[in-house]
Amino acid sequence: MIATTEIQLSKVTQTRISRLALAAGRSPAAMLRFVLRDGFDAVEVSIKENAQADEQFAAGAEVSHADVMRDALGAVHRAKRAAQAVA
Numbered sequence: 001m002i003a004t005t006e007i008q009l010s011k012v013t014q015t016r017i018s019r020l021a022l023a024a025g026r027s028p029a030a031m032l033r034f035v036l037r038d039g040f041d042a043v044e045v046s047i048k049e050n051a052q053a054d055e056q057f058a059a060g061a062e063v064s065h066a067d068v069m070r071d072a073l074g075a076v077h078r079a080k081r082a083a084q085a086v087a
Helices: 011-024 028-038 040-058 065-086
Strands: none
Touching: 011 028, 011 040, 028 040
16 A cells, blocks of 8 residues: 655755656656655756757757667777776
8 A cells, every 4th residue: 555645845846847848858746756755956957958968869860779789898898898907
């Protein structure tokens, strides 16, 4: 069973949640759950990063899976070599 509690949010907080909900295409109630879980700052960063990714994709700036994997593996190998050099 899930317990429910009513809380009173300030107008500033309600406005902030509504603004984030609008930017994310979600309802304020759904956005409140994310804010409670992650905090305002993390949710704001996530929404901004998602919007930037959408803009880049729309502009044709996507990166192929193969390129991402090559770069990721290269980073792993460089980190592994650096760790071995220190040891």
